[in-house]
Amino acid sequence: MPDDPIVECVPNVSEGRDPAVIAALAAAVAAMPGVRLLHVDSGVDAHRTVFTFVGPPEPVGDAAIALGREVAARIDMRRQRGAHPRLGALDVCPFVPVRATSIERCARLARRVGATLAHDLGLPVYLYEAAAFDPTRRALPLLRRGEFEGLADRLRDPRFVPDFGPRLAHPTMGAAIVGARPFLIAWNLSLDTSDVDLARSIARRVRTSGQTTRERSGLARHPGLLPAVRAVGWGMPSYGHAQVSLNLLDVTVTPMHTAWRVVSEEAEAHGTRVIGSELIGLVPLEALRAAGRAAVAGGQDTPDAALVAAAVRSLRLDALGPFDSSRRVLEWAMDR
Structure with a gap:
């Protein structure tokens, strides 16, 4: 319906070269009822894929969680090298208000998704932009500084404690950054x-x-x-x-x-x-x-x-x- 709330999710995943893996990740999103997978954009040199999907807020959040679980099963950051900076396998997962909803609603959704991923996968999760608890940690480049290779050292810094999950890098996923923002x-x-x-x-x-x-x-x-x-x-x-x-x-x-x-x-x-x-x-x-x-x-x-x-x-x-x-x-x- 024209007045139903619609949210966009644009997760960036650190895999851009294996078509079978990318197809499996896309299938995890597309299988969620009420969610439409609109676009899959893979870059070989960046070694990164951007998924774009839309739907009502809660199903979109569930699709992001399903994607995170599939990422955990298929991507190993210890073997990942590409041109694009990245902190983890599910590198960044933003929620964007599209219609009949607000950035605040997307921030709440991002926090639910981040908490679930941290709990289910044992994954350090940072919140950014409108979802951030700490206003000094809103900016994505700040959170990604040091990338996957520097994550273990940064997690020892009391200023870099994750918002959810352990103060220990996931061995294959690293960490995830989840948030809410306007269109970018x-x-x-x-x-x-x-x-x-x-x-x-x-x-x-x-x-x-x-x-x-x-x-x-x-x-x-x-x-x-x-x-x-x-x-x-x-x-x-x-x-x-x-x-x-x-x-x-x-x-x-x-x-x-x-x-x-x-x-x-x-x-x-x-x-x-x-x-x-x-x-x-x-x-x-x-x-x-x-x-x-x-x-x-x-x-x-x-x-x-x-x-x-x-x-x-x-x-x-x-x-x-x-x-x-x-x-x-x-x-x-x-x-x-």
């Missing part, structure tokens, strides 16, 4: 170079947190060019080039077309260019509408389909592979 756009911009250091330099320039440099007077902090943006640079050998990987935390603050322009300008200043981009998971329709309006003169009265097509062209979302907007725009995927 995960988006990788590909450069016409394989130079990872250059991609990292651009990422430091554009991300909100900026960078710290050592100067004669001591350490100096330089804020980044884009507000509400996280960014890292990495190499994608399967593509043959480096990428600036962005998390757009609020597209009303930094829209996609603004991020594209600024990263393109920085790339050109470094002697290269942006040759295309790829979205990870799904994107809200309004984000592509805004990019389409920026690309189309007098686009205020342009139909949504034309705006999305213009956004795909201007952001080169199809440069690395086909972009099926009926499956990649959240609202349209839900209507299928």
Whole structure:
């Protein structure tokens, strides 16, 4: 029904190379009554898969728990290496309000899921963003610092006690991070170079947190060019080039077309260019509408389909592979 509450869950799992494992994880989600698995996005170089599923809050939470149990049975972090930072096998599991519900409701759901995973699997679980008990531990990069390899040492730090579960790394899963947040756009911009250091330099320039440099007077902090943006640079050998990987935390603050322009300008200043981009998971329709309006003169009265097509062209979302907007725009995927 149009007024029924709908929640999105977007777990990121540290497996992107074994099709049989990925299929089993997807099946665990799809088997939950009332839940729709909308998209599965795997990256070989990142060694990571992002699942997107929606439904009423409690069934979506149950599907996340079922996924966690399947992850525990199939993934061993001691053998996992990829480009993407990760703390554990079920690395991060956010809940997002979509319709007729609130971020507070998603936070309660995240806490239930986190507590259940910790109890059932003996897994350290950290809460982040709106679900965090400790406001100083809301940020995902802070919790992921040190990654899986540094987890045992960090768990000895009294400031890093898990919100649920033991102060001991799970031998194969590591730890999990579960939370609630608004929509986030995960988006990788590909450069016409394989130079990872250059991609990292651009990422430091554009991300909100900026960078710290050592100067004669001591350490100096330089804020980044884009507000509400996280960014890292990495190499994608399967593509043959480096990428600036962005998390757009609020597209009303930094829209996609603004991020594209600024990263393109920085790339050109470094002697290269942006040759295309790829979205990870799904994107809200309004984000592509805004990019389409920026690309189309007098686009205020342009139909949504034309705006999305213009956004795909201007952001080169199809440069690395086909972009099926009926499956990649959240609202349209839900209507299928």
